[in-house]
Amino acid sequence: MTAPVMNAPDRISAAMRPANIVMDIARLGCLYPYPLSFMRSLLRRVMTENWVITPARFELCDDGYGHAVYEIATPNALFSYVIFSKHLNAQARSDRVIAADWDMTVTLCEGAISDARLENLRANVPLQEKGRVDADCFVLSRANKSERNFDAVVTALAAGQQPDLDVMAKVGYLYRTTAVYGSGKFGMADWDKVKTRWPDFASPFAAEMFSCWMIRHFSLAQADHVAVCRAPETAVKMDDRIKRYVGIGNATGLGMAPYLINHPLLINNWMEVRETALARVLSGAHPDDKSRGDFKCLALKAMQHLDEITTDNTEQNTLNANARKDLQSALAWFNARKITAWRALTDYAALHSGVEAQELINVLLLELYPDMITDLQDRLTVDEVYGLQANMRADDLKALIETHYNWALKIDYSDQKTQGIFWYRSEEKMEPRLGRRFEEPGAGQEMLLGIGWYVCAAYAALTEFIAAYGDEASTARFVFENPEHRYITRRMQTMAGTRYGEIRINAIDLDVLPIHLLRCKLSFFGVGKFDPRSRMWVRNTMFQGAPLVCDVGTEAGRIMGDNWCFPIRPDAG
DSSP states (O other): OOOOOOOHHHHHHHHSOOHHHHTBHHHHTTOOOOTTSHHHHHHHHHHHHTOEEEEEEEEEOTTSOEEEEEEEEOSSOEEEEEEEEOOOOGGGOOOSTTOOOOSEEEEEEESOOOHHHHHHHHHHGGGGGGSOOOTTEEEEEEEEEOHHHHHHHHHHHHTTOOOOHHHHHHHOEEEEEEEEEOTTGGGOOOHHHHHHHOGGGOSTTHHHHHHHHHHHHHHHHHHHHHHHHHOTTTOOOOOHHHHHHOEEEEEEOGGGHHHHHHOHHHHHHHHHHHHHHHHHHHHHOOOOHHHHHHHHHHHHHHHHHHHHOOOSOHHHHHHHHHHHHHHHHHHHHHHTSOOSOHHHHHHHHHHHSOHHHHHHHHHHHHHHOGGGTGGGGGGOOOOOOOOOOTTSBHHHHHHHHHHHSHHHHTSOTTSGGGGOEEEEEOTTTOOEEEEETTTSSOGGGOOSOOHHHHHHHHHHHHHHHHHHHOTTSBHHHHHHHOGGGHHHHHHHHHHTTSSSOSOBOOTTSTTOOHHHHHHHHHHHHTOEEEEESSSSOEEEEESTTOOOGGGTTSHHHHHHTTOOOSOOOOOOO
């Protein structure tokens, strides 16, 4: 009997990896940026639609302090990007969220900026959380200089020389952001307004990523400006090749971690899009001479990229070295045979490579076939509605938990270690913090992030409920009798209808690694070059290798296109 012929959607569905693999927290902590990452999608749109970005005001003193306003003309509207730059004492410069002053503060808003509006923004934007902006603003951010790097670059340019590439390779940016706010905070437009009124920024985090790209642009313009003012007769501007290698730094802490747990429908959707893209390639693309050559070139570039990453974190250096070694072995295996399906390569990696290299190879395959997957970028948004199925029988709810949350039921919460951490928000900045449950006060203010714990508690209560009322009793009666389990019941019923469901993490374990959550989310942003500073915060680099504002609408921009993954240092000269 011949096997039934599957249509394309069925083939893609069959090729998608199961949730127990995809949603494992250790694997999510190894993800790399890919063609549908938000930075890539944003710049693909900017370049394709030829957005016009011009400096409407650039009023800086010789030391680079003052303000600048860039106007952004898209096919749909006119926006302004407003920047305030000031002198900041070194002792006041901090990446921590408790900082109260910054080298640069910015906002993105609709329309042109009048003198009156500029003054209103000047009075509020530098205050950040303590200020208030109007509802035509939709991003508020700030950034600090990498003082050593910025001064070294300006000194070189003022002397008529290009920056030292060894220095640029070590740090990779002139400024780093310490927060990028959106979604209705501090008087700004909320997400519903952004996605309905301003289609140019209606995809996830597009406005926030655009803000970071513009901070990078201003940092380069400011460096050129200060160098010329310092030595007008000898100064040169930074070479565009080096400018493209300069990114924007970022310091990310615990504030990002709860987002992934609190938005399971959205994260499921992001993962499903990513896995759909991979399944399309594995089921519909086949190696030929061109794609084999392209894969080899990409793999060599990725290995050089990993080799050039500089961090003082020993564990991250080991991860990068192992990923590079595993990719090199996989490439040698690939070069020694002429495979007829890319699945052979991913199967080899699953058996012989670590998780980092497995996910790296998956990304390389996605980079080979952008035309097969870029339409998926329109599927990254989802309406998050968590509905209670009140009529579901109690025994069906119990079976649902056993099927879709078996990973949570395997955790032994009688062990104090597995519930040793609680998450809470600080009074001063309302930012997430970690406390030790059995050593520190504050568990009464716990954030609802221990999903596995709540699942197990609901399952135990449901088992007792069924014993008392029978297995045909309804979910409605269960949550009426046990209102403390209403939230997790609604969540479980909703997520059981998704392909990937929950992240497989015990977020309250004493040894929890929030940095896995950070890297997962940052990979969707498009962030690379991770420099962990602890298990709870990381420095990283965004937009390194990306096109410049001056590349938009040019032949250079067209040639570069979307091909700026795995940035490597440019050749000298």
